[in-house]
Amino acid sequence: MPSNCFIHLVVALSTVHVIHGYVHGVRYTVTNNASGSAGGSIFDSRVGAPYTKQAMSRATRFIWKTFRQQNDDTQRKHVTNIDFFLDFMEDGIAYSSDNDIHLSASYLGTATSAPPRVLVASEIYHEMTHVWQWNGGGKAPSGLIEGIADFVRKKAGYESPSGPIRLGEGDKWDQGYGVTAGFLGYCDGLKRGFVGKLNKKMRVGYSETYFQDLLGKDVDGLWSDYKAKYQS
Template identity: 45%
Template sequence: MNRRSLCIFLLPVSLLLSCLLQQTHAVRYVVTNTVPNTPGGQLFDREIGVNFTLSIMPTINDFIYKVFEERSPAERRNVPVLNVYISEFPGYAYKNGDNINISASALYNMYRPRSVSKWMFTSVMYHEMTHVFQWHGNFGAPGGLTEGTADYVMVKSGYYNQAYYTRPGAGKRWDEGYGVTERFLEYCDSLLQGFTAKLNKKMMYKYSDVYWVELLGKPVDQLWREYKAKYGNQPAEDSIDIFQGLKY
């Protein structure tokens, strides 16, 4: 078979800590390079690797729980198995169900210099793993809000390019997604400590714009206007991420 798959139960002793961390929150991690003979697949094996990916996943998982202030299993999404696939498809990365798919071609074309491959890959993993563990109102939440929340966790982790990331006050709409919505969530946090975590918990079963009023006392559109005014109503600009604007 032209596949390389490694389940965490088969890891060497050097990754025992990762195994123990998994048992803490009952998530099993599996990483599969489905295209090991492609340039991107070879880059993954050479510069990043299955073992490295497995070693960071429990840490990212725990960080997400911390950011969302989810202290008990009842507050968390039940994810028995989380798969990461390195494969070939148009685009960069996406989540479907409890699976994260990362494009080998994007790895090869965008991870430059090669020396920062692990750092860039870790940044993407913070974003994509957040999509797996965040609440989204049974898919009723605006897509821009879920993308902004995933970026929010990534920014909290420190794995983002501060020099090129979206500036506070940018954007056309509060639910534009990515950096625009991330900066707006930071602003809302400044009005109520832990706002983003509280909003995430409210979306366990459904989403409603009423949640913003319940938490902050104002409609979200009014909050957005006040946020824009705070930063001088600067002209809208595109959300910029470390992958040169390519959305994932």
């Protein structure tokens, strides 16, 4: 009898594990293409596919909430499958292509700035943002696209591999990554939910006038105010 109970428990847990690969119709898969390498071994022993799927699931829900899409699937991209790959990469840390996310095994094998699970989750939040965000029909500045992804990463509590965002730094508002993320954080502070509203506007096109529409001031004026606030 105890043996049968154990079998039933294993089956139940296995079923739950499979369900955790899905969120609102989105299926997640994880593939380690670098098994045997230092990074591949670290991934298997200290991160694992189940954790990675959970991180992808949490990131999806967090991004929907940030973009104010959690209760309105008509505003989201139609994505049914997102695949994560740990790969051999000659350079770079991570990138997304359509609905695929690729992470460098050599980065995971050598980075020491945070525990492996934190390193993986940080890149998942950034790259998953690219999967879900709108890009103005390809017209939005690449620096803004990357800045939104880093804004989401920071909002989720993770840091970029290049280090914490230094508020007020940078030469132009759409410089990208941490520079633009810091500026977007300032704008979001002026009007709660600004980044989500900006993303919504970028569904079909892009214009710098979106900043004026949402905040009542042109983007260059906002950038000047931001720089003055932090005296950089």
